[in-house]
Amino acid sequence: MTDRARLVLVTPAPAEGEEWPGALPARLAEALDAGRVDAVVLRLPAADDRTLLKLLKPIVPVVQDRGAALLLQDAATLVARAGADGVHVSSPAAIAEALETLRPQERIVGTAGLRARHDAMEAAEVGVDYVMFGEPRPDGSVPPAAAILERVEWWAEVFQTPCVAYVHDLGDVEAMTATGCEFVALGSAVFDHPAGPADAVRKALGAIASATVPQR
Numbered sequence: 506m507t508d509r510a511r512l513v514l515v516t517p518a519p520a521e522g523e524e525w526p527g528a529l530p531a532r533l534a535e536a537l538d539a540g541r542v543d544a545v546v547l548r549l550p551a552a553d554d555r556t557l558l559k560l561l562k563p564i565v566p567v568v569q570d571r572g573a574a575l576l577l578q579d580a581a582t583l584v585a586r587a588g589a590d591g592v593h594v595s596s597p598a599a600i601a602e603a604l605e606t607l608r609p610q611e612r613i614v615g616t617a618g619l620r621a622r623h624d625a626m627e628a629a630e631v632g633v634d635y636v637m638f639g640e641p642r643p644d645g646s647v648p649p650a651a652a653i654l655e656r657v658e659w660w661a662e663v664f665q666t667p668c669v670a671y672v673h674d675l676g677d678v679e680a681m682t683a684t685g686c687e688f689v690a691l692g693s694a695v696f697d698h699p700a701g702p703a704d705a706v707r708k709a710l711g712a713i714a715s716a717t718v719p720q721r
Contacts, residue, residue, distance in 0.1 A: 510682045510713055511543040512706070513669055514573075515640070515692040519550035526560060530567045536695055536702035537571040540710045543688065544574040544613075546593045554583060561587045576613060581606045591634070593617065597624050600633060608632070615669065622659070629666040636660065637690065639671035647673050654681060661685040678709050682716035689713065 514536060519525045533545065545568045549557055557580070565588050568575040574590035577583055581592040581603040591613025592603050603614045617637035619625040625636045638660065639653035650673070657670040667687035672678050675694050682689055691709055698705035 508687075509716070509718055510670075510686050510689045512541065512709055512713065513544045513546065513688050513690040514542055514695055514706075515546040515671070515690050516548050517693065517696050518548045523550070525550045526564055530563050532696060532702050533564070533567050534571070536706050537568065537573060539703035539706040542571070542573045542706065544576055544590075546576045546578055546690070547589075548578045549580055554586075557583060558587055561589075565589060574613060576615065581614075584612055585610060591615065593637075595640075597628055600628055600631060604632060617669075617671075622656075625660065626664075629664055633666065635667040635669050635688065637669040637671055639673070640690070641671075641673075641692070650674065650677050654684065657681060657686050658684045661687075675705060675708050675712065678712035679716045682713045683718060685719045 516529060536542065547564065565575055576591045576593040577587065577589050578593045579595055579599065584592050584607055592607060594600055594603050594616045596618040597616060600616055607614050613634045615635040615637065616628050616633050617640045619628060619636055619638065628636055638656045639648055641647050653670060657668055660668045661684045669688040669690050670681045670684065670686045671690045672681050673694060678689055689709070691705070695702050695705040
């Protein structure tokens with residue numbers, strides 16, 4: 506039996522001045538209750554550690570009690586104190602520090618921000634748990650779907666380190682799954698979906714199930 510990609514959710518970036526987490530815990534619960542989600546990458550507001558730990562309290566159980574791993578974006582030093590499962594670093598420059606902090610605790614360290622193939626290969630060599638391709642750029646723009654698909658196909662064919670393919674449109678989930686990647690990540694396609702997060706998750710899982718996945 507061929508393994509199929511599993512689903513990862515990436516929460517919206519907090520807007521400046523926004524009250525956070527606001528409705529996010531409820532929206533996460535809605536999404537996670539709709540079907541199997543393996544991990545949630547949580548994007549955090551700008552705040553001091555004490556404030557963030559307080560804000561995280563209602564979110565951690567929402568995610569973990571539903572069987573998903575909680576990964577804090579760019580907050581390796583908060584992972585253990587918050588009871589999270591790992592960190593998602595958005596720049597290769599942060600990988601070494603994250604591994605030094607979290608690997609002794611056997612927590613997850615994954616990375617994005619890999620603009621060149623060489624960056625991804627170096628990240629795999631030092632032992633990250635996954636590499637992500639296709640996430641929104643710092644300015645909010647997104648790579649073309651064809652470019653993401655090409656990068657993911659290359660990685661899935663050659664490397665053992667798991668790959669997370671960030672998909673910006675639900676209509677691209679099936680094609681991305683067919684690359685043989687281990688994970689498909691969705692952000693605004695879920696949280697901004699007109700029919701709500703639960704409907705988006707169900708559609709994504711249906712697309713994953715429908716994909717023709719290569720035997721490796």
